[in-house]
């Protein structure tokens with residue numbers, strides 16, 4: 001396998017979720033592997049994405065939990081104090097720990113970590129920041145994506161999710177632009193932590209791709225909680241006043257005066273300046289690397305996985321692609337990733353989650369569908385006097401009874417959906433769900449009681 005004319009069998013650019021998995025598995029299969037990382041080992045998910053975000057979601061949720069605790073007999077002072085620096089610093093400490101664990105994993109598997117930016121300078125060559133050149137039989141690009149910042153006057157006054165983890169304080173008023181995952185997750189976090197949140201979107205639809213009824217429930221709950229929505233609003237510009245306040249100008253609405261603006265308007269592949277033209281690597285109109293089912297680009301020796309290919313921008317997908325890449329090329333085990341029925345969740349307050357087709361998608365694809373649902377108030381909410389209802393929804397093929405989609409909003413629904421997604425992926429029917437005895441009392445039991 002090893003070809004002595006190259007410095008390495010495999011040179012990976014980017015030590016995020018995908019690059020780390022591919023590097024360590026290829027090395028475990030016996031390849032000589034180096035991975036270059038320009039920032040920190042761990043990538044978006046560990047350093048400034050999924051992991052710190054989820055910890056902030058936990059932290060933010062105490063705002064409601066502490067209120068609810070009183071109804072359960074706990075004496076909690078009304079002026080319960082919250083320290084953002086404590087949460088922020090503890091979260092960053094955990095990020096450091098996982099960063100260390102990723103680094104150890106790579107070291108233990110004999111992967112050489114090169115802490116430098118690397119760019120492609122030919123089909124089998126990369127150049128490091130200090131000018132050093134390294135050769136490899138294959139190059140794997142796993143450099144991820146970065147937040148898109150709209151090109152409007154004053155955009156430099158805004159932040160993205162990258163900066164949100166390092167704020168000095170929770171802004172009193174924040175405007176979040178976008179209506180996707182990041183916008184809704186951070187709207188929940190900042191709102192729970194006491195900010196007035198305005199979520200502004202260019203259309204009247206948030207979370208496109210999720211089931212409408214579930215999204216409408218989130219919208220209704222978010223509005224009830226006090227999050228302000230501005231729909232069909234086109235951002236015109238941001239002005240910074242002498243007092244530091246930001247005035248956000250937008251079409252169709254009065255300007256909003258806030259303390260911070262956050263852009264959550266999608267993420268673009270990190271291919272700019274990566275030297276990919278030197279190897280003839282084809283990009284799509286968004287700058288994503290075009291790859292085939294084996295993750296191979298238009299250049300025979302260059303492969304790409306994860307967000308930089310803009311297939312499904314989710315960590316577990318990047319990890320699977322990295323594993324499949326390494327097993328196929330170095331483990332003599334040809335594997336391809338199955339993109340059907342990928343479960344996903346939005347960690348909003350409350351969270352929502354889904355797998356398979358939405359009702360609208362199923363109606364388009366199958367024609368005849370049956371929809372079952374359960375609209376209920378979790379018992380914990382009842383005792384807490386919290387008027388928030390959960391909604392679970394099952395979409396079935398009317399001809400075969402097969403469950404083709406499962407969608408839910410409510411406490412812990414990401415945890416519940418992961419287990420139920422196994423049944424959906426396995427092609428089970430509504431009758432199979434119903435044949436399972438309810439586990440009582442739980443929220444998940446609604447899955448086998450849907451009407």
Ligand code: NDP
Pocket residue numbers: 150177178179180181182183185201202203205206207208264265266267312313314344345346347
């Ligand atoms: P999303 O694609 O989820 O949402 C982007 C939002 O911004 C949409 O509402 C979109 O509107 C709007 N938008 C896009 N471009 C513009 C523009 N130029 N001006 C104004 N609005 C615009 O992206 P996110 O940034 O929220 O997240 C990026 C990706 O990261 C997600 O796709 C997801 O895959 C991943 N992610 C996953 C998480 C999870 O699994 N829980 C959490 C966070 C991120 P429109 O709908 O009209 O296009």
